[in-house]
Amino acid sequence: MPAPDSAPTPQRGSYAKGIARRQEILDRAIEVFAQRGARRTSLRAIAQEVGVTHAALTHYFGSLEELLVEVYRESEHRSDSPPRSPDATPAEMMQTSAAENREIPGLVQLYSTLVAAALEDGHPAAQAFIGRRFAALREDMTARVRDLQASGHVRDDLDPGLVAALTIAASDGLQTQWLLEPSVDHEAALGLLDRLLAGPKTRA
Numbered sequence: 001m002p003a004p005d006s007a008p009t010p011q012r013g014s015y016a017k018g019i020a021r022r023q024e025i026l027d028r029a030i031e032v033f034a035q036r037g038a039r040r041t042s043l044r045a046i047a048q049e050v051g052v053t054h055a056a057l058t059h060y061f062g063s064l065e066e067l068l069v070e071v072y073r074e075s076e077h078r079s080d081s082p083p084r085s086p087d088a089t090p091a092e093m094m095q096t097s098a099a100e101n102r103e104i105p106g107l108v109q110l111y112s113t114l115v116a117a118a119l120e121d122g123h124p125a126a127q128a129f130i131g132r133r134f135a136a137l138r139e140d141m142t143a144r145v146r147d148l149q150a151s152g153h154v155r156d157d158l159d160p161g162l163v164a165a166l167t168i169a170a171s172d173g174l175q176t177q178w179l180l181e182p183s184v185d186h187e188a189a190l191g192l193l194d195r196l197l198a199g200p201k202t203r204a
Helices: 010-036 043-050 054-061 064-077 090-101 105-118 124-150 160-180 186-197
Strands: none
Touching (some): 010 105, 043 064, 054 064, 090 105, 090 124, 090 186, 105 124, 105 160, 160 186
8 A cells, every 4th residue: 555645646647737737728818818808709719819729728628618617717716805894785796896897807798708608599608607606696695685674774675686686687787888888887876776775774
């Protein structure tokens, strides 16, 4: 029986190298998409920009759609957003995200591309990712709205799930408008929504 600190087998070593190589490619792809967005292009063209072969990109990510999903997922995980206050409303949470997104318009465009792909047949990776993301966001926001209603910060005559869905829809729609016309004030519009939903404690 080999000692616990024995050298890794060639198979294990190759697997670790493969993981590291995939991460290296993903790191570079995030930089590329943050700069250029998700303009319609081929996996081969992206491979050239990233600095790898088309075969390598296909090996590690399978398809253009799967690469886009992984790039956006990884970029979200790396976000260094400050912790949100427990009293922050859903609209305030989206205002924070809007401010951050202005710094990385390429990734905002990538997100919009994934949402559009998820609405079409034949895009299982985008559909699964966007569907899970919306479901998790609605669940988190619905719970937050219930807490804010209990504390008087949000009107208690509103359905929490509908407030969550409305806030997400407003933020995503405003984000699309901002991509097309940068003068659209995403944050101010969300602030207006917040005031419309405010409970007695917030209005006092």
